[in-house]
Amino acid sequence: MDDLAEAAGVSVSTVDxxxxxxxxxxxxxxxxxxxxxxxxxxxxxxxLRERLETVQPVHRLGVLLQQSSRTFYRMLAxxxxxxxxxxxxxxxxxxxxxxxxxxxxxxxxxxxxxxVQALAVVSAEHPRITEAIEKLASKGVRTVALxxxxxxxSGVAYVGLDAWKVGRTAGWACARLARTPGRLGILVxxxxxRCQELNESGFRxxxxxxxxxxxxxxxxxxxxxxxxxxxxxxxxxxxxPDLAGLYVAGGGITGALAAVxxxxxxxLVVVGYERMPTTTTGLLDGTLDFVxxxxxxxxxxxxxxxxxxxxQDPNYRPNDRVVPFELVTSExx
Numbered sequence: 001m002d003d004l005a006e007a008a009g010v011s012v013s014t015v016d017x018x019x020x021x022x023x024x025x026x027x028x029x030x031x032x033x034x035x036x037x038x039x040x041x042x043x044x045x046x047x048l049r050e051r052l053e054t055v056q057p058v059h060r061l062g063v064l065l066q067q068s069s070r071t072f073y074r075m076l077a078x079x080x081x082x083x084x085x086x087x088x089x090x091x092x093x094x095x096x097x098x099x100x101x102x103x104x105x106x107x108x109x110x111x112x113x114x115x116v117q118a119l120a121v122v123s124a125e126h127p128r129i130t131e132a133i134e135k136l137a138s139k140g141v142r143t144v145a146l147x148x149x150x151x152x153x154s155g156v157a158y159v160g161l162d163a164w165k166v167g168r169t170a171g172w173a174c175a176r177l178a179r180t181p182g183r184l185g186i187l188v189x190x191x192x193x194r195c196q197e198l199n200e201s202g203f204r205x206x207x208x209x210x211x212x213x214x215x216x217x218x219x220x221x222x223x224x225x226x227x228x229x230x231x232x233x234x235x236x237x238x239x240x241p242d243l244a245g246l247y248v249a250g251g252g253i254t255g256a257l258a259a260v261x262x263x264x265x266x267x268l269v270v271v272g273y274e275r276m277p278t279t280t281t282g283l284l285d286g287t288l289d290f291v292x293x294x295x296x297x298x299x300x301x302x303x304x305x306x307x308x309x310x311x312q313d314p315n316y317r318p319n320d321r322v323v324p325f326e327l328v329t330s331e332x333x
Contacts, residue, residue, distance in 0.1 A: 001015050001016070001019075003040060003042070004033065004036055004037055004040065004042050007036035007037075007039065007040050008032050008033045008035075008036035008037075009032070009036075010029060010032070010033060014029065014033070015033060018030050018033045018034075018048060018051070018052075019044060019047065019048065019051075030048075030051075030052050031052065033048065034048045034049055034052050058089040058090070059089065059090055059091065059117055059118075059307075059308060059311045059312070060091040060093070060115065060116045060117055060311075061084075061090065061091065061092050061093070061116055061117065061118055061119075061120075061304065061307040061308070061311060062092075062093045062094075062095070062112045062113070062115070062116035062118070062119040062120070062307075063077075063080055063092065063093070063094045063095070063119075063120045063121075063146070063303065063307075064095050064097060064105075064108055064109060064112055064119065064120065064121040064122070064123075065077060065094065065095070065096050065097070065122055065146075066096065066097055066100060066122050066224070066251075067096055067097065067098055067100075067224075068096035068098075069098075070224075070251065071276045071277065071278065072274045072276055073096060073122075075276060075296055076294075076296055076299070076300065077094050077096070079296040079297055079299070079300035080092065080094055080300045080303065080304070081094065082297075082300070083297070083300040083301050083303075083304050084304060090304070090308075092304070093112065093115065093116060095108065095112060100123075100124070100224065102124070102126035102127075102128035102129055103128055105121070105123050105124075105126075105128075105129060105132075106126075106128040106129055106131065106132040109121055109123075109129070109132040109133075109136065109143070110132055110135065110136070113132075113136040113139070113141045116141065117140075117141060117310070117311035118141060118142050118143075118144065118307040118308075118310035118311040119136065119141060119142075119143050119144070119307075120143070120144040120145075120146045120159070120303050120306070120307055121143060121144070121145065121146060121150075122146050122147050122148060123145070123148065123150060124148065124190050124192035124193045125148075125149075125150055125151065125192050125193070125194055126192055129150060130150070130151065130152045133150065133152040133154065133156060134152055134153065134154055137152070137154035142154075142156075142157070142310035142311075142318070143156050143157075143310075144156070144157045144158075144159060144303065144306045144307055144310060144318075145157065145158045145159070145160075146159050146160060146299075146303055147159075147160045147161075147195060147294070147299075148160065148163075148193045148194050148195040148196070149163075149194045149195065149320075150194070155317055155318045156318060157306045157309075157310065157318030157319060157320065157321070158318075158320040158321070158322075159299065159302050159303045159306050159320075159321045159323070160195065160294070160299070160322070160323065161195070161294060161322065161323060161324075161325045162322050162325075163194070163195040163196070163197075163198035163199050163202065164198045164199075164201060164202040164205070165202060165325075166195075166198075166199055166202060166292050166325055167198060167199040167200060167201060167202025167203040167204075167205070167206070167249070168202040168203065168205055168206040169202075169206075169292060169325075169327070170199070170202075170203050170206075170247045170249070170271045170290075170292060171202065171203040171204070171205070171206030171207045171210075171211070171247075172206055172210075173269070173271050173289070173290040174203075174207070174211075174214070174244070174245040174247060174269050174271060175206070175207060175210060175211035175214060177245075177269045177289055177290065178214070178244045178245050178269045179244075179267050180244065181211070181213035181214050181244065182214065182215070182242055182243065182244030182245075183214070183215045183216075183217055183240055183242070183243055183244060184207070184214055184215065184216050184217065184243070184244055184245045184246070184247065185217050185220065185236050185240065185243055185245070185246045185247070186200055186203065186216065186217065186218075186219040186220070186246075186247045186249055187219065187220050187221075187222050187229060187232060187233065187246070187247070187248045187249060187250060187252065187256055188200060188219045188220070188221055188222065188249050188250040189221070189222050189223060189224035189249075189250025189251040189252065190221065190223060190224065190250065191219075191221065193250065196249050196250045199247075199249040199250075200219055200249060203216065203247055203249070204216050214244065214245075217236075217240070219249070220232040220235075220236060222250055222251060222252035222255070222256075223252075224250060224251030224252060225251070225252055225255070226251075226252045226253075226254040226255035226256075226258075227255055228252060228255070229248075229251070229252025229253065229254070229255035229256045229259075230252075230255030230256065230258050230259045231255075231259075232256075233246070233255065233256045233259035233260060234259045234262075234263075237259065237260070237263045237265065243265070243268060244267075244268070244269065245268065245269035245270070245271070246260065246268060246269070246270045246271070247271045248270070248271065248272040248273060249273065250273075253272045253273060253274070253278065253279065253282075254278045256270075256272070257270070257272070257278065257279075257282045257287050257288060260287050260288075261282075261285070261287045266286075269289050269290075270282070270287065270288050270289055270290075271288075271289065271290045271291075271292070272288050272290070272291050272292075273291070273292060273293070274291065274293050274294065275291055275293040275326065275328050279291050279328075280333060283328065283329065283330040283333060284330055284333070286330070289329070290327070290328075290329060291327070291328040291329070292325050292326070292327060292328075293325060293326040293327075293328055294323070294325065294326070295323060295324065295325070295326050298323050298324075299323055302321040302323055303321075305321070306318075306321055
């Protein structure tokens with residue numbers, strides 16, 4: 001066992017765990033131990049191979065996220081990996097997309113779908129995406145819409161927030177925190193994201209019902225990019241010197257906060273998305289007033305459960321899994 005541990009580059013206790021199965025070992029580590037055992041002629045190599053074969057994933061699931069350069073999607077990938085780590089019968093493939101065009105996303109869905117039993121994706125609504133969902137469904141691979149809902153004739157399970165309630169909550173925050181009624185700006189990433197369209201709808205709905213003295217401006221598009229978000233925010237602030245509030249309902253909040261910080265508008269109420277280092281800093285320095293966030297661990301768990309349901313029964317009628325959102329202020333950090 002000492003020789004095997006040295007050949008595999010692991011501890012003797014790890015070799016013992018692989019041999020006895022008394023504790024879980026990462027599949028890649030077990031495979032490395034097996035390869036070393038066969039290379040040095042370890043007497044129990046057949047036992048190791050048999051044990052490794054018995055813990056191979058029963059279900060192979062996939063999650064297709066947006067750019068790895070964005071902090072939120074790196075954090076979500078980590079939460080998904082942690083949620084899957086405790087199940088030795090679960091194989092999880094996580095990929096990030098740099099090109100978010102419908103054609104590129106659809107192509108990645110088809111590529112990844114050929115290697116998994118069910119696939120979760122964060123995507124805008126588009127006929128190309130619907131076509132990919134239907135093609136995968138015809139092969140027995142169901143799609144789960146993560147964060148932003150998608151539609152298709154075969155049905156798509158949704159895992160995420162109630163976006164309309166998110167928007168109404170943002171409207172409530174702006175109306176309650178603004179010093180005086182005025183004009184309110186909205187930043188969205190892309191109008192084809194159903195969650196962002198519902199964010200805007202809920203935002204307007206609350207203000208129309210409870211705070212009609214506020215005027216909601218037409219939304220500005222950031223294309224989920226922080227540079228574009230900064231430029232759009234700078235233009236908005238220049239055009240609206242008395243802007244009462246800003247709701248960042250899509251990607252690019254890092255750039256938006258940079259523009260607000262440079263403008264030094266103390267009376268401006270800013271409501272944003274997701275709890276991460278950028279928004280935490282914004283809350284602490286007063287640039288950001290209110291954050292609505294996905295509970296990442298809960299979101300990851302619900303996503304994996306929805307994928308498993310799809311993998312186990314490709315013919316089931318998908319159901320939505322709406323998770324409660326978190327509210328964060330500087331005082332709750």
